[in-house]
Amino acid sequence: MKISVVGVCFLLLGSTFFFLSLQYPFGFLTKIGPGFFPSIISGILIVLSVVVWMADKQPVQCIDFRSIVVVFLSILSFVLFVYFFNLIAGCLAMAVMYFCGFRDVK
Amino acid sequence: MLSSLIWGLEQAVSLENIIYCFVGVFLGTVVGVIPGLGPGTTLAILLPSTFYLPVTGSIIMMSGVYYGAQYGGSTTAILMKVAGEGTSIPTIAEGNILAKNGKAGLALSIAALSSFLSGVIVTILICFFITYFAELVLKFGPSEYVCLGLLAIFGSIFLSNRGNFLQTSCLLSIGLLFGSVGLDPFTGYQRFTLGILDLYDGVGIAAFAIGTIAIGEVLKNLSLKDCQKSIEKITTLYPSKEDLRRSVAPTLRGTAVGTVLGLLPGGALFSSFASFFIEKKFSKYKNEFGKGAIEGVAGPEAANNAGAQSSFIPTLTIGVPPNAAMAMVLGAMTIHGLIPGPQFILQSQSVFWVLLASMLIGNLLLLILNLPLVGIWTKLLSIPKKYLNFLILLLCCIGVYKLNSSVFETSLIMFFGIIGFIVVYYDLDVVSMIIGFLIGPMIEEQFRRAMMMSKGSLDIFWNSEINIILFIVLLFLFSSIKIYKKWV
Numbered sequence: 001m002k003i004s005v006v007g008v009c010f011l012l013l014g015s016t017f018f019f020l021s022l023q024y025p026f027g028f029l030t031k032i033g034p035g036f037f038p039s040i041i042s043g044i045l046i047v048l049s050v051v052v053w054m055a056d057k058q059p060v061q062c063i064d065f066r067s068i069v070v071v072f073l074s075i076l077s078f079v080l081f082v083y084f085f086n087l088i089a090g091c092l093a094m095a096v097m098y099f100c101g102f103r104d105v106k
Numbered sequence: 107m108l109s110s111l112i113w114g115l116e117q118a119v120s121l122e123n124i125i126y127c128f129v130g131v132f133l134g135t136v137v138g139v140i141p142g143l144g145p146g147t148t149l150a151i152l153l154p155s156t157f158y159l160p161v162t163g164s165i166i167m168m169s170g171v172y173y174g175a176q177y178g179g180s181t182t183a184i185l186m187k188v189a190g191e192g193t194s195i196p197t198i199a200e201g202n203i204l205a206k207n208g209k210a211g212l213a214l215s216i217a218a219l220s221s222f223l224s225g226v227i228v229t230i231l232i233c234f235f236i237t238y239f240a241e242l243v244l245k246f247g248p249s250e251y252v253c254l255g256l257l258a259i260f261g262s263i264f265l266s267n268r269g270n271f272l273q274t275s276c277l278l279s280i281g282l283l284f285g286s287v288g289l290d291p292f293t294g295y296q297r298f299t300l301g302i303l304d305l306y307d308g309v310g311i312a313a314f315a316i317g318t319i320a321i322g323e324v325l326k327n328l329s330l331k332d333c334q335k336s337i338e339k340i341t342t343l344y345p346s347k348e349d350l351r352r353s354v355a356p357t358l359r360g361t362a363v364g365t366v367l368g369l370l371p372g373g374a375l376f377s378s379f380a381s382f383f384i385e386k387k388f389s390k391y392k393n394e395f396g397k398g399a400i401e402g403v404a405g406p407e408a409a410n411n412a413g414a415q416s417s418f419i420p421t422l423t424i425g426v427p428p429n430a431a432m433a434m435v436l437g438a439m440t441i442h443g444l445i446p447g448p449q450f451i452l453q454s455q456s457v458f459w460v461l462l463a464s465m466l467i468g469n470l471l472l473l474i475l476n477l478p479l480v481g482i483w484t485k486l487l488s489i490p491k492k493y494l495n496f497l498i499l500l501l502c503c504i505g506v507y508k509l510n511s512s513v514f515e516t517s518l519i520m521f522f523g524i525i526g527f528i529v530v531y532y533d534l535d536v537v538s539m540i541i542g543f544l545i546g547p548m549i550e551e552q553f554r555r556a557m558m559m560s561k562g563s564l565d566i567f568w569n570s571e572i573n574i575i576l577f578i579v580l581l582f583l584f585s586s587i588k589i590y591k592k593w594v
């Protein structure tokens with residue numbers, strides 16, 4: 001059986017939220033606790049994502065993985081340079097990273 | 107009401123507000139023309155900058171972007187068979203055939219005129235009915251708000267333009283869960299904050315929207331191959347009397363359909379399709395469909411503009427955004443401390459009436475911008491994607507950072523960018539996630555309040571006439587979608 005990546009991602013997110021929400025009091029209908037809403041929603045998400053997993057939806061877009069790496073590295077360089085230096089350095093670092101990554105793209 | 111609108115017009119024609127309106131409709135036209143840069147993405151990018159603008163000006167500008175994009179989308183749909191905006195897809199069918207038959211100018215002018223007419227009609231309708239709507243919403247208690255939230259949630263699932271209920275429901279749940287991050291308003295518990303101080307106030311709407319919508323769009327734009335489309339030549343822009351006569355009824359029908367559907371979640375997108383099929387089935391000239399019928403341009407264009415403007419009603423009076431663009435307008439309002447709801451019209455009268463009046467001016471500006479400058483808009487498509495996407499990326503990062511000067515929040519857009527990327531990669535509907543994120547906290551708060559009032563009894567939901575009407579609307583929505591899908 002093929003694994004639907006989107007189903008797995010939804011399941012991972014749902015499970016993370018579900019296990020975290022178990023730490024918060026669930027409460028009763030008369031006095032609903034902070035864990036009530038998130039645990040129900042994440043429970044629904046887990047069930048739905050299992051169904052999505054089974055449905056095995058395949059990607060429809062053909063995405064160039066270099067674009068993803070370059071975009072994320074550009075944002076990362078912006079964040080790091082802003083943190084250690086300033087905003088202008090962040091913008092410059094982002095531009096350098098982006099245009100180096102796409103130098104052969106017209 | 108009329109005096110309030112006139113007062114609003116007086117304020118809206120001030121130089122400052124006209125500039126904001128012009129910037130908004132100009133940007134809207136630009137993003138409507140360029141495929142892959144919809145109003146939702148643009149408004150997400152603009153959202154942090156609104157913090158530095160006056161409240162009225164920023165909302166006028168954001169609204170201008172939204173309805174301006176509806177105009178801009180029709181230009182590329184007619185001339186190049188490219189849908190800059192999802193709502194322009196139905197216009198391609200007849201508009202491009204007309205252009206190929208040497209009637210590009212006619213199709214463009216009818217599209218602009220029908221959009222203008224429907225925009226003016228809907229603005230006047232909003233002016234007369236919004237106070238009644240607000241009075242009705244004043245009767246809403248916690249249980250009614252919960253049902254309304256559920257209507258918005260199920261509505262966005264049913265009307266999802268990707269048509270996949272399961273995955274849309276998953277995205278809605280993810281939006282709801284991210285909306286619950288932060289301090290619990292009732293008990294003060296830290297939920298999902300992982301001990302990070304920046305998350306105590308919850309995930310910022312700007313980081314969430316920019317990450318999921320804008321970064322996802324950038325990745326999609328960079329991965330799609332450029333294709334050179336031929337541009338049809340524009341002949342005379344003046345329609346004949348016969349063309350104008352034939353366009354009146356479809357414009358009015360389109361306006362009616364758009365006004366009603368714009369109130370529903372996802373309805374604005376759905377409205378242009380609905381209008382197109384209504385014209386195709388019931389128009390006096392239905393035999394001309396497929397050969398270039400002007401009704402197939404006038405109806406959908408009127409419907410999408412009417413839908414865009416009537417979607418302001420649920421956003422302003424209830425605080426339930428029917429689409430991503432309205433969600434961003436709502437975000438801008440909350441950044442400025444304005445709380446949308448029935449009290450909004452009473453407490454923020456100055457903002458409301460000026461916004462409404464600015465829509466009239468905005469529609470007029472769009473008419474002037476769209477027809478004579480049509481050649482310039484088509485040239486925008488020749489800008490290399492590489493530079494355009496860099497600009498978007500840079501604006502996103504600067505915007506999120508400058509909002510709170512928070513590096514953590516800026517890095518959050520990478521995390522949400524991954525989610526946005528998965529959503530784009532699998533061609534899912536990101537709008538439902540934003541709707542879930544925005545209305546989740548409202549539903550939770552009102553549900554807990556309703557349960558406290560009813561001492562834990564769920565009967566509170568059945569004992570209200572408004573709730574029963576809302577359930578009937580939900581059933582109607584569900585069945586009409588089924589009928590529509592069969593019909594199409």
